[in-house]
Amino acid sequence: MGEFELIERYFKRRPRQAAVGIGDDCAVWTPLSGHQMVFSADMLVEGRHFLSTVNPRALGHKALAVNLSDLAACGATPRAFLLSLALPQVDEAWLSGFSEGLLALADAHGCELIGGDTTQGPLNLAITVIGEVPFGQSILRSGAQPGDDLYVSGHLGDARLALEAFRGLSLPQAVFDLARSRMETPSPRIALGQALRGVASAMADISDGLLGDLGHILKASGVGAEIELTGLRDVMLTAKLWACPPDVHRTCVLSGGDDYELVFTAPAHLRDRVQAVAHASDTLVTHIGRITQADTLVLRDASGQVVPCDLSSYDHFASP
Numbered sequence: 001m002g003e004f005e006l007i008e009r010y011f012k013r014r015p016r017q018a019a020v021g022i023g024d025d026c027a028v029w030t031p032l033s034g035h036q037m038v039f040s041a042d043m044l045v046e047g048r049h050f051l052s053t054v055n056p057r058a059l060g061h062k063a064l065a066v067n068l069s070d071l072a073a074c075g076a077t078p079r080a081f082l083l084s085l086a087l088p089q090v091d092e093a094w095l096s097g098f099s100e101g102l103l104a105l106a107d108a109h110g111c112e113l114i115g116g117d118t119t120q121g122p123l124n125l126a127i128t129v130i131g132e133v134p135f136g137q138s139i140l141r142s143g144a145q146p147g148d149d150l151y152v153s154g155h156l157g158d159a160r161l162a163l164e165a166f167r168g169l170s171l172p173q174a175v176f177d178l179a180r181s182r183m184e185t186p187s188p189r190i191a192l193g194q195a196l197r198g199v200a201s202a203m204a205d206i207s208d209g210l211l212g213d214l215g216h217i218l219k220a221s222g223v224g225a226e227i228e229l230t231g232l233r234d235v236m237l238t239a240k241l242w243a244c245p246p247d248v249h250r251t252c253v254l255s256g257g258d259d260y261e262l263v264f265t266a267p268a269h270l271r272d273r274v275q276a277v278a279h280a281s282d283t284l285v286t287h288i289g290r291i292t293q294a295d296t297l298v299l300r301d302a303s304g305q306v307v308p309c310d311l312s313s314y315d316h317f318a319s320p
């Protein structure tokens, strides 16, 4: 099968909102009036971001999900995406599963595949997503203010637990299955992200671990934060299913990565609005602390004691 037949068979569909979709030298898009366009790109490389054994359908889902997560973090509405693929060979079963997983998530979010590039080479998936936001309403990392509340969406740490299982950590089967589904098919928090426009003062998605991604907000906003560790007690989905050792829990939740949840701040007087928005978008939101003036990140345990916050000290699994 040649390159053009491959595109035709697995990726080309009738344009929906695009003025011109796949098939010409460029796609053509008409932006909504009064909106700004937002762009983000993320690449998945075999061996680095996924294993060659991963189910192609799950991989198609994840390749787009990690990109949609960046749009969610800005409060954007997904519109379209470009897919650049390097494939070692034409494997029809793989392509069929991959495109199904990819396009099912795209359809679920009304995000249209409008073009890309296809080449032979080591397996590599690069996606560029395009979203729209009403003018001036993007939620940036730089808007956090001292006194703001600090929140996370959904569940943290489960994807990291799955990674540790792949590296040899022994888990009960039900725990592993749930952790693996969190790792392989994350849910980008698009509805929550959009609903937080005008409510959240700063936001980022959690792709590299809570502390690291919160760190980006703190740096961009020139503020610090206090996290109450008790607020994070129930945030790991799989922890309820087994006797998860406390150090494993802490590492996975604080510096796990691959969560694709949102970390955000909002003024304290909007606390009820935040919970109303969480409810309306059917997404768990957990209050985990507050923004401070000092440019430090402080963790407090149940008794209010400060727990030293050296990121690496939480990485139970880090190689020496």
Ligand code: ADP
Binding pocket: 007, 011, 021, 022, 023, 024, 025, 026, 027, 083, 084, 085, 113, 114, 115, 116, 117, 118
């Ligand atoms: P060009 O050589 O002009 O850059 P190509 O011949 O590479 O264009 O691609 C033909 C059309 O197919 C273009 O519209 C391009 O955007 C689209 N396309 C190529 N690869 C993909 C892909 N993996 N997914 C979606 N569209 C693709």
Ligand code: MG
Binding pocket: 024, 025
């Ligand atoms: Mg061309």
